Amino acid sequence: MGRLAVLVAGLTLFAACTGSRMRTKVRIGTDDSPPFNFFDDQRRPSGFAIDVMNRAAIHAGIELEWVTSDVGPEATFAAGQADLWPVVTYFEARKRELHLTQPWWRLATIMYFRESSNFKSLDDLAGRRLVLTSPSKRYLPNARFHPSTEIGVAPNSFEGLRRLCAGEADAVWIDLRVAEGALLNRPRECDGIRFSSISTDDGVREFSIGARFGFEKEADRLRAAIDEVAIDGEVVALASKWKFLDQTDAALLSWLDQVKQKSEWWRGSFAGLAYCSSSV
Numbered sequence: 036m037g038r039l040a041v042l043v044a045g046l047t048l049f050a051a052c053t054g055s056r057m058r059t060k061v062r063i064g065t066d067d068s069p070p071f072n073f074f075d076d077q078r079r080p081s082g083f084a085i086d087v088m089n090r091a092a093i094h095a096g097i098e099l100e101w102v103t104s105d106v107g108p109e110a111t112f113a114a115g116q117a118d119l120w121p122v123v124t125y126f127e128a129r130k131r132e133l134h135l136t137q138p139w140w141r142l143a144t145i146m147y148f149r150e151s152s153n154f155k156s157l158d159d160l161a162g163r164r165l166v167l168t169s170p171s172k173r174y175l176p177n178a179r180f181h182p183s184t185e186i187g188v189a190p191n192s193f194e195g196l197r198r199l200c201a202g203e204a205d206a207v208w209i210d211l212r213v214a215e216g217a218l219l220n221r222p223r224e225c226d227g228i229r230f231s232s233i234s235t236d237d238g239v240r241e242f243s244i245g246a247r248f249g250f251e252k253e254a255d256r257l258r259a260a261i262d263e264v265a266i267d268g269e270v271v272a273l274a275s276k277w278k279f280l281d282q283t284d285a286a287l288l289s290w291l292d293q294v295k296q297k298s299e300w301w302r303g304s305f306a307g308l309a310y311c312s313s314s315v
Contacts, residue, residue: 064117083277095260112247123245136258138241192217200225
């Protein structure tokens with residue numbers, strides 16, 4: 036281990052040991068937002084993100100109390116009903132309302148349009164109608180849309196494609212992971228219509244753990260534990276279980292490769308954090 040790595044690890048451990056005590060039990064909210072998280076037949080939280088958080092919590096030494104909600108994280112936090120949220124799309128503007136950890140998952144996105152539109156870039160959407168399928172018109176994808184582009188919101192990819200094919204929109208923005216399924220199960224309005232697509236490097240969606248203010252430390256510790264789980268190969272295993280691995284998603288594969296290359300001193304730092312949080 037190099038001197039710089041030793042110094043950083045030591046400072047990290049010192050800060051953890053001298054800081055305020057970390058809570059060992061927190062409430063984490065979730066809604067019905069497939070494919071990351073959803074309710075099973077008995078309204079119990081289920082899905083890829085739920086499994087990842089539960090595994091990370093074991094590594095972090097934090098007990099999670101799952102709280103179901105029918106609204107998003109901001110409204111749930113404002114009502115004081117939960118402290119953390121497992122999957123929150125990362126936008127800088129969102130930090131005014133809640134704490135966001137470093138992203139723990141990434142997905143590429145793709146924009147579909149009628150082949151006859153012949154769009155070549157996002158600039159071609161000037162004065163056109165674009166439908167987002169997630170997460171909200173409040174927070175646009177990290178892409179540079181023309182100021183005159185009219186932004187709409189559809190609840191899911193199926194409805195987004197329906198609007199495109201029905202002439203209610205000129206393009207639809209979809210997560211790459213669900214794009215193939217959306218096209219294979221396209222609405223009847225899309226019969227006989229040929230599509231073209233554009234994918235951009237700045238269209239990647241990143242997902243963080245969200246926390247209401249005052250629970251930043253617990254959220255960051257849980258986020259650090261996800262890297263521990265990833266290093267051990269458990270995140271990949273869970274992603275395979277829930278069919279979340281897409282070999283065409285360069286953004287996801289690049290992130291997984293970076294996690295695998297983390298050096299051994301990260302393990303020591305995280306272990307030290309867990310020790311301090313349990314001993315202070």
